[in-house]
Amino acid sequence: MLDGKHILLIVGGGIAAYKTLDLIRRLRDRGAEVTPVLTRAGAEFVTPLSISALAGRKVYSDLWDLTDEAEMGHIQLSRVADLVVVAPATADLMAKMAQGHADDLASTLLLATDTPVLVAPAMNVRMWEHPATRRNLATLTSDGIARVGPNAGGMACGEYGPGRMAEVPEIIAAIETRLGGGPLSGRHVIVTSGPTHEPIDPVRYIANRSSGAQGSAIAAALRDLGARVSFVTGPATAAPPQGVDVIAVETAQQMLDAVETALPADAAVFAAAVADWRVTGAAAQKMKKGPAGLPQLALAENPDILAAVSAKGADRPSLVVGFAAETENVIEHATAKRLRKGCDWIVANDVSEGTGIMGGTENAVTLISADGAEAWPRDSKAAVARKLAQRIADHLSAGQAQGSAAE
Known part of the structure; x- marks a missing residue:
């Protein structure tokens, strides 16, 4: 179903970032091309080398990289994919998306894209339930941003509740649905x-x-x-x-x-x-x-x-x-x-x-x-x-x- 599809994957900063390594592998197993974008915070949890090895592509991370801008400017990068996936979508990334900030490569790509976007939120339960996050989520929903998860469960911090990033099979299913493989495909x-x-x-x-x-x-x-x-x-x-x-x-x-x-x-x-x-x-x-x-x-x-x-x-x-x-x-x-x-x-x-x-x-x-x-x-x-x-x-x-x- 994903054969030949191009996914722009933005990896935010959070312990759930480790799941993106499996996500990349499974997407490629299904025939998808994955272009990874790693935020500065995301690089604290997974390395560019790991992501690049699994994606089979270079990792983009710096808005001001002259070589990257010469090879594929951030505007073009934001528009060549069939779907933009943000996983994990942290509270900070969601806030930037909702308010239209563009102060790094990931947020600039998200503001410049005219491609459908799917987010997989991941954060502490109190952050997820905070009124500011709820307002940002409502804004993103009204803007047409699709979402998968989060799930309820134990947190790395020891707390329990909603905020765990959706599991990789759930994200894969959401991607397939978003790209036209859902129950209303052809309708x-x-x-x-x-x-x-x-x-x-x-x-x-x-x-x-x-x-x-x-x-x-x-x-x-x-x-x-x-x-x-x-x-x-x-x-x-x-x-x-x-x-x-x-x-x-x-x-x-x-x-x-x-x-x-x-x-x-x-x-x-x-x-x-x-x-x-x-x-x-x-x-x-x-x-x-x-x-x-x-x-x-x-x-x-x-x-x-x-x-x-x-x-x-x-x-x-x-x-x-x-x-x-x-x-x-x-x-x-x-x-x-x-x-x-x-x-x-x-x-x-x-x-x-x-x-x-x-x-x-x-x-x-x-x-x-x-x-x-x-x-x-x-x-x-x-x-x-x-x-x-x-x-x-x-x-x-x-x-x-x-x-x-x-x-």
């Missing part, structure tokens, strides 16, 4: 995200309070399982993930047009908070206050994207997932919405004031399907996205198996 999934902006005039619009964080996390999770993702996003504050096909739109009609252009697809997840109404005859110039009093705004309903795709014939995805952001009677309203729209699943959540969900980093959802309502515990939006992506993969896999059996 196409459409994801909508963010709000829509319906113009009133050139400077004013109707919109919903959506950051797009959940939709972005879902697109990243589907990508990590190997799917080709068409990510149709309104003007969200959350950045779109790397490694997906981003289609930026403003209005509900533009979003519908983009979705229909992206069809056919195996599944579609409609996480966007589409404005229900638009202004008919939006003003061409900024509307001014005046003696005539308040302007009269005539509203019209926007196209119903979820219902339109659910009603498709041959082009209908085999799984259509909608979202229901409610402030009261969440299960009742979401169940009715699923039947009314004709979709397969509805992901319902309570976004009423005080929940902190709309625009926040966590979510608490209930999955509504023909089988009933399944409440999921409150968790990070990234964790909710991973759970939903796995459910989608399981559903599509089961449908494929049934089709094969029928043949």
